[in-house]
Amino acid sequence: MLISEHTSTIEACRFCFMCRHVCTVGVIGGRESDIPRGKGLILFKVLKGHADYSPDLVDALYRCCLCGLCETWCKADCRPPDAILAARADIVAQGKEPVAVRRIKDHLLQTGNPFGLPAEERFQALGGPDLFRGQAEVVYYVGCDTAYRQPQIATAMLKILGAANADFTLLPNERSTGKPLSLLGYRDEARTMAEQLAAEIRGVRPKLLVTTCPSAFDAFKTDYPAMGIDLAGVEVLHAAQYVDRLIEQGAVVPRKQPAAIATFLDGTYLGRTHAVYDEPRRILGAFAGLTLGEMVWARELAYSCGEPGGVFHLLHPELSGRMAARVLEEAAKTGADVLITACPTTLELLQKGNHTKLKLRDLVEVVAAAL
């Protein structure tokens, strides 16, 4: 069992409550099985053979959005998300994953996206064949949530790439990075999908791989190297880092914007995992007129909508709606006019539940509008 590699986390968490108040799902869901202690108790029982992965326990193990706040808060170096991911892989190995999880996997394998939408519609909203080149310096990896749900983010990114005169291409056969599969426990399928995508990327022989999706960013930065998948030395950047660099180089020059207060929402992969905190703030600082109002919960302690891999909200729409509502309330307390994220999944979730006066934008949308 893979969870046995996480025995120290499981044994520490099973009787510890110290991160309950920051656990995103725990705070919203309110169940004792939601917090790392609950997960630790369950996993301890499974580990010791005192319980099986019954449907109830399996459901509980998919009720974690992998936001990583517990891990950030923990002073004992425990990693509940890793233990939960191992459990999901064990569950899949036993063929015990819930039907809803299997459906997402089938969609990913059949259509290359978690929604089961036709692969040929992926870039429908973005325009014609001039987006593709056989070889280019920069590959822009769009990602499923951006392509199918938030194409205006890709449009904005294309505008920025154009303004910077970048030699870029999209991948004609772009599919998911495979990350959602690994987060759901399908490690073998995830690897196959990753290898296919990596081959597509290598084929273009780019120097730079840039994406507007933090989940994809983490897949390229963390998962692919961990799986030994070779991206032929290509540099991987999230759009926030890339645009920050372009502005610094003077390759794009945002125009002065009307006065407004903006607040920026950090996320799991871009923030907590890769510590890309300053770049988005520098970019926003480059717009004369825009004032940044920080949330009390910012940077590594930022509230989460549960964006990792874009799968939690597909399984738990009601819960994730309430998680988004909490983020919106928190952002509204800053008195900001606009809440800016750098994640298509987050933007989608916030838009669905926006009951505030806040305008919601992706970082690259804000930049593109000022070009």
Next chain:
Amino acid sequence: MRVPTDSYLNEFLYTELADVVGPENVSTSQADKIAYSCDYYWIPELWIDRGRPSPEPDVVVHPRTAEEVSQICRIAANYKIPLTTWGGGSGSQGGALPIHGGIVLDTKKLNRILEIDKTSLTVTAETGIIMQHLEWELEREGFGTMHEPASIGCATLGGFLAHRGTGVLSTKYGKIEDMVMALEAVLADGTIINTLPVPRHASGPDLSQLFLGSEGTFGVMTKATLKIHPLPEVRRFHAFVFPDLHTGLEAGRQLMVRRLRPSVIRLYDEAETRRLIRRVLGIDKEGAYLVFGFDGDRDLVDLELSKALAICRSFPHEDLGPDLGQDWWDHRYDFFFPNHMFHLPQAFGTLDTVATFANIENVYRAMKQVVEEQFPMARYIGHFSHWYEWGCMLYARFIIDDPPQDAHEAAQLYNRVWDACLRAAMQQGGLLNEHHGIGLKLGRLMRELYGPAYTVLENIKRAIDPNNIMNPGKMGFQSR
């Protein structure tokens, strides 16, 4: 009584509960049965560790209003099944354990802040709010309850009320029972009652105090109004090491009887100084580490601090200065993460007790003697963390590094240590507990503690909960 697990009657119970709170707020999931079968008490932890089956709830409900709580109480009364209130489950006494099955009522969705009265400096909140969430919201407005327990992130307001909990700043701001203005509670028959709006009056006995410390056996507290305070301009700390515990105790006593108003005094015995203070704070000293702090307006703090320093310096001492005191404050919650806390396979218990200054050192030494003489497999350590005008609380601990593997033997040894230590403490004028409560753990000793007065408590319990539905088997009250 309990609805047999395989009876179709359970379906009716479930339907009625779901009708009140909505199906998403009722759980019979095995995941929750496991998660609610264990709180922070060592015995259920041991049971889980050894793979033994533990008592579990039949159903967990998450009400969102006092009215829903009231209807749940009526359902429990109708079925005559136990109703155990669960806040954060962080209690160390087994108080929230559903030892007879039935309904667990989780309060965490009763979590709204209803009013911050900036004129009178009070806050009214529902009792399921996580204490840290309440404190963070108050801090945004420039206030705090100043209730800062180590479990501030783990536990609910209601849990603290139910156990008469305490925080690190209690020496100035009081225990939770000192902070309460008024309460709303739901009784076993579903009646929703409110206690009087202010705590100081001569209009009969104080009903709020009846519910404080009642551990869910008298009813479910659903709302509380607490005093709040402006955030202090400064908070200053200072640390000393005294050659021995006795000197430290005398210094601490002087700070109190000279009627200074420290927000905190914490004195660690030689063993804890050697072990915990070194490990968590990296301060490598022999003797008894004492830290105190003052908070408030800068000039007043400076004045009190100078008087406190003079008192401490009048004893043989090593002055560690303000930084090593500030360090303690900055890391005050670190002690409770698993890398620093005692945990299984160790057996451990917090023998927290309280007595007058005249008795407290004797209480400390009596328990120490019991552990050392009767339980050679155990260690004894302690600190003194909450100080009053008349005495202080002792947070003593026993630790058995290698308890028996057999769960029965381990539990029996555990209970023997508790009984022997607390009887020794009571003989010297100590109480069973100061801020963690009684729960399942210490119920059997309540009659010894109270003597004939315990009948008064039993009669109140019988009058207020005639069917013995509310958290049966806790605080020494009748089991089922």
